[in-house]
Amino acid sequence: MTNPLELWLMLVGVAVLGGLGAVLRFWVNAWSGYLPWGTLAANTVASFVVGVNLPLPGNVISTWLVVGLAGGLSTFSTFVAQTGWWLWKRGRVPALLNVLTNLGLPILAVLAGSSVSLTLLN
Amino acid sequence: MNSRLRSTAAVFFGGALGSVLRFVVGLILPSFASLFVVNLLGAAALGWVQGRAYHPGHRLANPRAQEFWGTGFCGGFTTMSGLAAFVLLQQQAVGTFATLLYIFTQLVLGLVVHRVAIGVAARGGVDTDD
Numbered sequence: 001m002t003n004p005l006e007l008w009l010m011l012v013g014v015a016v017l018g019g020l021g022a023v024l025r026f027w028v029n030a031w032s033g034y035l036p037w038g039t040l041a042a043n044t045v046a047s048f049v050v051g052v053n054l055p056l057p058g059n060v061i062s063t064w065l066v067v068g069l070a071g072g073l074s075t076f077s078t079f080v081a082q083t084g085w086w087l088w089k090r091g092r093v094p095a096l097l098n099v100l101t102n103l104g105l106p107i108l109a110v111l112a113g114s115s116v117s118l119t120l121l122n
Numbered sequence: 123m124n125s126r127l128r129s130t131a132a133v134f135f136g137g138a139l140g141s142v143l144r145f146v147v148g149l150i151l152p153s154f155a156s157l158f159v160v161n162l163l164g165a166a167a168l169g170w171v172q173g174r175a176y177h178p179g180h181r182l183a184n185p186r187a188q189e190f191w192g193t194g195f196c197g198g199f200t201t202m203s204g205l206a207a208f209v210l211l212q213q214q215a216v217g218t219f220a221t222l223l224y225i226f227t228q229l230v231l232g233l234v235v236h237r238v239a240i241g242v243a244a245r246g247g248v249d250t251d252d
Contacts, residue, residue: 014145015138022137022198023130029193046203054207066203067145072137076161076200077168078193080232103225106206 006060013064014071021046021072029078035098036082039075040105046074047106051113055121074106132186136194140164144199153208154224157201161228162235164200168192169236173243 024042031038049070053062079102087095148156171192174182181187205228213221 011142011145015142018141018144018198019134019136019138019194021141022194023134025137025197026130026133026189026193043202043206047206050203050207063145067148068141070203071144071201072141072198074201074203075197076202076205076228076232077164077196077236078200079202080165080229080236081168081172084233084237099229102202103206103209103229106202107210110203110207110210 009060010063010067013060014068017064017068018072021069021074025073025075025078034094035101036078036086039078039082040098040101043074043079043102044105044109046070047109048113049073051110051115052117054110054114055117128186129189132189133194133197136190136192136196137198138194140195140198140200144201154212157205157208158228161200161205162231164196165232166235166239167199168196169239170243171196173240173245173247176244176247178248 025039028038028041029036031041047070050066053066056062079098083095083098083102086098144156144160147160150156151159171182171188174180175188177183182191205225209221209225212224
């Protein structure tokens with residue numbers, strides 16, 4: 001059971017780092033071409049951060065990084081919106097590629113992050 | 123305060139609010155449910171916000187509101203990194219088929235609710251080619 005002070009610390013940290021993550025995503029969002037590279041980059045980097053924290057014990061700092069920074073940096077809603085727009089404006093192939101990359105690369109990034117973390121711990 | 127700074131501030135505070143709400147939802151619901159809730163509600167909310175942009179006089183149509191609620195709040199409220207980590211852990215627990223079904227359902231429902239929300243919110247608004 002988390003004590004009230006720890007909970008408040010988590011909330012404040014999640015707010016600040018979540019806001020920071022959102023700003024970082026906002027700045028890279030303009031990077032777009034055949035696919036929305038900015039969103040893909042944000043989702044992948046955020047997933048790497050989550051992966052690094054996975055093997056570590058849960059505490060206030062890991063909550064800030066995972067729920068706050070990575071959660072704010074990554075986005076499902078923009079990914080969905082862009083996939084829909086891509087499907088409408090550019091066709092099925094780019095839309096499908098957007099889905100596969102935005103699901104596949106973050107999963108690989110989580111794996112990579114946790115591997116790095118485990119290697120450093122050992 | 124210049125425009126770029128105002129935009130950044132709007133995204134920051136929207137993202138902060140969205141992230142905190144996502145955290146609170148995660149405290150209340152188990153992971154598989156909280157991810158569904160935040161991602162689908164967030165997709166719908168983003169559709170609504172984007173749809174209101176077709177009504178130029180509406181308070182959600184102005185760029186700061188779009189940045190706060192769209193890029194900031196909805197982006198912060200939803201999570202792809204959480205989904206990726208959950209999927210990886212779940213695949214080990216429940217197998218590949220159930221995991222793929224979970225992803226597929228969330229993706230399809232997300233596309234549907236986003237599209238429906240835009241359609242409803244944009245109804246009667248200015249027709250723009252976007």
